[in-house]
Amino acid sequence: MNALPAGSVDMIFADPPYNLQLQGDLHRPNNSKVDAVDDAWDKFDDLGAYDRFTHEWLSAARRVLKDDGTIWVIGSYHNIFRVGSKLQDLGFWVLNDVIWRKTNPMPNFRGRRFTNAHETMLWCSKSKDSQNTFNYEAMKTLNDDLQMRSDWLIPICSGSERIKGDDGRKGHPTQKPEALLHRVIVAATKPGDVVLDPFFGSGTTGAVAKRLGRHWIGLERDKGYIKLALERIAKVQKAETEMLTIQAKREEPRIPFGWLVERGLLQPGAVLESFNRRWTAKVRSDGTLISAEHRGSIHQVGAAVQGAPACNGWQFWCVPKDGVLVPIDHYRQLLRAELH
Amino acid sequence: MNALPAGSVDMIFADPPYNLQLQGDLHRPNNSKVDAVDDAWDKFDDLGAYDRFTHEWLSAARRVLKDDGTIWVIGSYHNIFRVGSKLQDLGFWVLNDVIWRKTNPMPNFRGRRFTNAHETMLWCSKSKDSQNTFNYEAMKTLNDDLQMRSDWLIPICSGSERIKGDDGRKGHPTQKPEALLHRVIVAATKPGDVVLDPFFGSGTTGAVAKRLGRHWIGLERDKGYIKLALERIAKVQKAETEMLTIQAKREEPRIPFGWLVERGLLQPGAVLESFNRRWTAKVRSDGTLISAEHRGSIHQVGAAVQGAPACNGWQFWCVPKDGVLVPIDHYRQLLRAELH
């Protein structure tokens, strides 16, 4: 980080080692062994060593961050209090602590504590008086026209999104879900901004930044991780510029359409067709649509192209799939089931 | 706190000043003024002063806490990182960080941040190796037979629960909901335990502790708050004792397997089958099992035949009876009932 020019970065997303301090092995009730995070990079001699490490990288981060930039740091109860205190000590100003609530956390197999079902993110500006970016309207749109809260419900990264190594096993032990980074980046940056991730790992930050038309810088010392990340990001397509500019307001159903984009069920720039194939529209990153002549919510654009007073966009718009049209409501139901 | 005997308290619930550092007045969009927390007790000169205050009261708390007791501290992003770091520095061992998600938080009127919709609680034991109370089954029952997670959805305190002062205005600016304390106390204490709240305020901890049959100690320096709290607690009725006792499975008296043979519930030489019918073993007169290749306790042989690191023999081994497999745990329960 010290090789980068001072004040050159708009946003930092950092996922530092958590210093888990695991003791012995842990087995599930069915006797299978939990594949724990026991990598060398998560080992520190004691709290003091972790504090020094935190001080060093946060100081370096502060230097490269623009005065009006913001920093996000994610962690668990093992490390987040050390990080939070150090951020305050260095003069950062906490804007929010945001809770990532996991839909599918690992259970507590021994029944000795509450299921550890969340992680904490700290969002800070460089000082109390700096002017940070916050795309309030985009967040509100993404949350069914209600203010976005400080607790976010998002599944852990699994399935096809999880990067595999050459051996077919998980490529990185702590890969974060793209939906999480999507919301972070849409909330706190503008297209063209520079996003820095000093603990790049599997490159989730770079992949999402690229898709959303933000520049990215990733720092990583493990060559294996670098290779995986670069291959991954090479496959990502940047969404069209128009899809990335943010629009505001409007009514939407209980599952906001934007969530489908955020969760990767639909990509920014994806083309939707009306059920009768007469009209098409493209999906933008904030969950609005844009057609030849109109832009707005799925309902508004659906109504506008028909010249109708109203329209249920969930039934009107479809995804062309293998020659068949699948109503976007189908995806809403998938997500609704998932979020239960 | 220093007047209390050392090691005399089973649980501490602490709701210290948050050091909110509010700047000017805040108005809602309709121009009404938000009734902020601007009391003298929430004013500190700087972070250093807040840290010294935190160090002092946490040190005192540590002294009065039993070695196997636990402490809960609630806070927001303004202070929780200072508190969490200090807890760790003093040797406390974090068991969970629990998120209180508010169903009805105050909106962010300026639209500059995410709605601050949660507060954080830290639950710590006195050291890594201490044995704290956790009523796992009670929590699981309370959560529809799923493990209780670290994020709790509970409304803020309002309506008739909110204590009013003599002037009819709110009696205490940061009164916590009784539902929150209910879950904390049921989770981490037993009936008859002593609960200490060093920042008693409106006395929520005392009220809930009394109803749940726990003893309580409240420390408060504001005489107005003391008066309100005592009046409030006087109205509370302790629930019936039978409603408060919880019999956890792991606290039931132990029944050696040999007793089943001794009492004639199983005959020496009886053949047991594993629940999946893959293995068999014979019962010996001393209460050990013998299989084709292994001999030892029900647990040891169960583990050995599976090649597993451990096994609960009570659930693994069954008695074939009329074509059905009856777990030997059934006979243990019969004997347990008989022994009363």
Added chain:
DNA sequence: AGTAATTTTGAATCGAAAA
């Protein structure tokens, strides 16, 4: 080939009593 059942897995600080 399609559906149902089974197995696998995820940032985890995950015992206590008796000998």
Added chain:
DNA sequence: TTTTTCGATTCAAAATTAC
């Protein structure tokens, strides 16, 4: 104080195998 034994304990979702 240390070692051995007892025996309690999991949820959601994807991947794999069985039917």
